[in-house]
Each structure stands twice: as structure tokens, then as C-alpha cells.
Amino acid sequence: MSLFSKKNIELLKKPLNLDNPVTIQVLGICSALAVTVKLKPALVMGLSVMVVTAFSNLVISLMRNSIPPRIRIIVQLVVVATMVILVDQLLRAFVYDVSKQLSVYVGLIITNCIIMGRLEAYAMANKPWPSFLDGIGNGIGYAVILVAVAFMRELFGSGTLFGYKVLPKALFDAGYINNGMMIMPTMALILVGVIIWIQKSYNKELIDKD
Amino acid sequence: MKNFSNRYIYTFSVIMVVLVALLLSFAAQLLKPFQDKNIEVEKKQNILASIRITSTVADAVQLYDKYIVDSYVVNNKGEKVEGVAFKVDVKAEQGKPADKRVLPVFVGKLDNGTLTTVVPLRGKGLWGPIWGYISFEPDMNTIYGAVFDHQGETPGLGAEITTDWYKEMYREKKIFSDSVTFCSVTTYKGGAKKGDVHGVDAISGSTITSKGVEAMLQDCLEQYKQFFITNKK
Numbered sequence: 184m185s186l187f188s189k190k191n192i193e194l195l196k197k198p199l200n201l202d203n204p205v206t207i208q209v210l211g212i213c214s215a216l217a218v219t220v221k222l223k224p225a226l227v228m229g230l231s232v233m234v235v236t237a238f239s240n241l242v243i244s245l246m247r248n249s250i251p252p253r254i255r256i257i258v259q260l261v262v263v264a265t266m267v268i269l270v271d272q273l274l275r276a277f278v279y280d281v282s283k284q285l286s287v288y289v290g291l292i293i294t295n296c297i298i299m300g301r302l303e304a305y306a307m308a309n310k311p312w313p314s315f316l317d318g319i320g321n322g323i324g325y326a327v328i329l330v331a332v333a334f335m336r337e338l339f340g341s342g343t344l345f346g347y348k349v350l351p352k353a354l355f356d357a358g359y360i361n362n363g364m365m366i367m368p369t370m371a372l373i374l375v376g377v378i379i380w381i382q383k384s385y386n387k388e389l390i391d392k393d
Numbered sequence: 394m395k396n397f398s399n400r401y402i403y404t405f406s407v408i409m410v411v412l413v414a415l416l417l418s419f420a421a422q423l424l425k426p427f428q429d430k431n432i433e434v435e436k437k438q439n440i441l442a443s444i445r446i447t448s449t450v451a452d453a454v455q456l457y458d459k460y461i462v463d464s465y466v467v468n469n470k471g472e473k474v475e476g477v478a479f480k481v482d483v484k485a486e487q488g489k490p491a492d493k494r495v496l497p498v499f500v501g502k503l504d505n506g507t508l509t510t511v512v513p514l515r516g517k518g519l520w521g522p523i524w525g526y527i528s529f530e531p532d533m534n535t536i537y538g539a540v541f542d543h544q545g546e547t548p549g550l551g552a553e554i555t556t557d558w559y560k561e562m563y564r565e566k567k568i569f570s571d572s573v574t575f576c577s578v579t580t581y582k583g584g585a586k587k588g589d590v591h592g593v594d595a596i597s598g599s600t601i602t603s604k605g606v607e608a609m610l611q612d613c614l615e616q617y618k619q620f621f622i623t624n625k626k
Contacts, residue, residue, distance in 0.1 A: 251397035276427035366549040
């Protein structure tokens with residue numbers, strides 16, 4: 184079996200749209216609200232979650248036949264927590280400014296439902312390589328939504344992108360003001376709702392039959 | 394599903410926990426020098442920023458050695474005491490009674506020869522600690538520059554205390570209302586009156602962080618009151 188067979192590519196692609204962890208599985212909403220005020224933390228958060236999901240999926244999948252089912256949740260938590268602490272330590276050592284921006288949210292990756300969700304639903308029953316890809320795919324799916332939401336919130340809430348002013352000064356002189364609502368977590372939820380709406384109207388098969 | 398004996402479960406847990414503990418302590422030991430270096434460089438960058446010198450991670454140490462010409466430790470009566478200013482843990486000092494605290498002072502020499510006095514700040518924001526450095530002109534009354542930082546204030550709201558517009562508001566403000574009366578700098582919701590040398594604007598949407606900065610200035614600078622009064626020029 185080749186490393187990037189059709190089935191494996193599907194594992195990477197599906198979470199981007201048809202099985203997106205945030206908009207379809209509705210996991211990881213909490214951090215999607217918290218870190219999406221600015222683009223940079225959202226992007227780094229997305230990448231960190233991707234790394235943690237991928238590697239904990241890999242480790243759990245390697246161990247899946249020796250994990251006693253009765254303590255599997257504990258084992259999963261230990262693996263996830265270890266990964267998160269390692270990521271946190273590495274960020275602190277090599278990208279200190281970003282690690283400061285993310286502050287407590289890195290630690291909170293441990294409680295991100297996507298990771299536990301993928302471990303339970305996929306890694307416990309599948310081979311290491313597909314599990315790893317599944318982790319990468321879901322991590323990207325999560326990051327894409329985070330970045331999309333953060334893009335809208337930073338643009339309309341602060342008039343900047345990645346901290347650079349993008350809206351021309353003339354616009355502000357003409358009476359435009361930044362929308363303070365965008366900075367509030369509520370707007371993240373509404374934006375995620377709008378994304379789900381758009382996504383479902385493009386993919387008819389996602390609409391619940393009722 | 395396979396059946397695992399209790400003995401297996403216990404052995405499995407013990408081995409797993411020991412392995413994880415070893416891995417994490419090894420990683421922590423390995424990365425500690427890098428992390429400490431980052432913290433030191435950041436502190437130097439902050440002190441430099443408070444005397445309006447912009448530095449990068451690469452040149453901070455060199456610029457620090459160039460501009461910060463002296464540093465010492467004083468007590469709350471303004472007398473010099475034993476200690477290394479750069480090594481003082483401000484957080485730990487704030488836990489001690491006021492007369493036992495040692496207060497670090499850094500002296501920055503600007504390009505035009507003016508000596509500025511830099512002191513550290515530490516207080517509480519909405520979600521966690523906030524801290525910073527503030528520098529004074531030789532009259533020990535007029536603020537030359539200030540820099541603030543925080544651990545977990547809300548991005549876009551409280552976290553705005555790190556932005557230039559916020560820090561620049563503090564320039565030229567005065568902390569004494571007459572030669573001996575300490576009044577600090579007050580934060581006003583809706584904006585300070587034009588020309589008020591003791592007041593700055595609050596950040597809209599983050600009253601608690603703004604008030605936290607105000608309290609931090611009040612508490613930290615008051616300890617230096619005697620030092621400022623006896624050393625002003």
C-alpha cells in the first residue's frame with residue numbers, strides 16, 4: 184500500500200470540508216472563540232493543535248493493542264498532556280513572542296475536544312500512518328476555520344491583518360469605525376454559524392433530512 | 394475486546410507514568426537554557442523600550458550594555474542597599490512587608506547625555522499579572538517613557554496596553570502634584586481632560602485592565618517616593 188493512496192489522501196481532505204471538526208463535528212468551539220481576535224495567535228494555535236493531534240494519534244495508534252480499554256481515556260489524556268507540554272516548552276524556547284501571545288491557550292489544547300475525539304474515534308482502531316494523516320487532516324480543518332474567523336474578526340474589529348493596518352486612513356476619515364462587536368466572543372460564534380450556513384448551502388449532502 | 398488483568402493495568406500505568414516523567418524532565422532540562430535566555434533578552438528589551446530605545450532579539454544585549462550605565466537596589470526610604478538590580482524578583486519582593494523590600498533601579502544614559510531612571514512595575518490585570526518598566530527624566534517627576542506587558546489580557550481589549558498609542562500616552566505625564574506630594578497617574582474613562590499632566594485615557598472595553606495599570610503605577614511608584622524626592626535634580 185502506498186503512503187499516499189487514494190484512501191489516505193481522503194483522510195487528509197475530508198476534514199477540510201465534508202467532515203470538518205469545527206463546523207460539522209462541532210468540536211473545539213471553545214478555543215475557536217477564544218483565540219480568534221487576531222490572526223497570528225489563531226494561526227499558531229491551529230498549527231499547535233495540528234501537531235498535537237497528529238502525534239498523539241500516532242502514539243496512541245502505535246500503542247492501541249496494548250492499552251487496557253478500562254484505562255484508555257487516562258492513557259489518552261497522559262499522551263495528549265505530554266505532547267502539549269512538549270509543544271509549550273518548545274514554543275517557549277524557540278518562538279518566545281508567540282508563546283507569550285498564546286499564553287494559557289497552549290495548555291488548554293489538552294482540553295480541546297478534537298484531540299480526544301480523534302483518538303477515540305480513529306486512532307484506537309486504525310494503523311499508525313492513517314491515524315497520523317487523520318490527525319494532520321483534522322488539525323488543518325480546525326486551523327482553516329480558526330484562520331477564517333480570525334481574518335474577519337481582526338479585519339472588521341481592529342482594521343488590521345497580522346497586526347498591519349490594512350484599511351486606508353481615508354476610510355476612517357470618512358466616518359468608518361471599527362466594529363467593537365467583532366472583538367467579543369459572541370461574534371466568533373455567529374461567524375462560525377455563518378460559515379456552517381455557507382458550507383451547507385454548497386454541499387447539499389450535508390443538509391439534515393427532516 | 395481483549396481482556397487485561399489488573400496486574401497488567403497497574404504495570405502499564407506505572408511504566409507509562411515513569412516514562413512520561415523522564416521524557417518531560419529531560420525536555421525541560423534541555424530547553425531551560427534557551428528559555429532563560431529568552432526571558433533575559435526580553436527583560437533587557439523592555440528596559441530599553443522604557444527609555445525609548447527599540448531593540449531586536451539579536452542586538453538587545455549589546456544595546457543594553459551600551460545604554461544602561463548603572464543599576465542598583467534601594468529600600469523604601471530611598472537608601473542604597475546590597476543587591477543586584479537585574480536579579481531582583483519583583484513578584485517575590487511584593488510579597489514582603491514594605492520596609493523589607495528591595496527595589497531595583499536602572500540608570501539609562503541617552504544619546505544626548507541625559508540620565509534617565511528606570512524602575513520596574515508589577516500589578517494585576519483582569520486575567521493575570523501585568524508588568525512593565527517606566528523611566529523618569531532627571532527631575533524624577535516627568536515620565537520619559539513606559540512599557541507594559543501582560544500574561545493573559547484579552548487580545549484587542551486589555552492586551553492593548555502593550556501597544557504604542559497606549560504607552561505613548563504616559564510620556565510627559567508627572568507623578569508629583571507638588572515637590573513632595575505623590576499623586577501618580579490616574580486613568581479616566583471617556584478620556585482625560587486635555588492638558589491634564591496627571592491623567593491618561595482608559596481603554597474602552599477594558600476598564601479593569603486600565604484600572605489595573607493605574608493601581609500598579611500607584612503601588613509600585615509610591616515605594617520609590619523617598620528615593621525620587623531625595624535624588625531629583
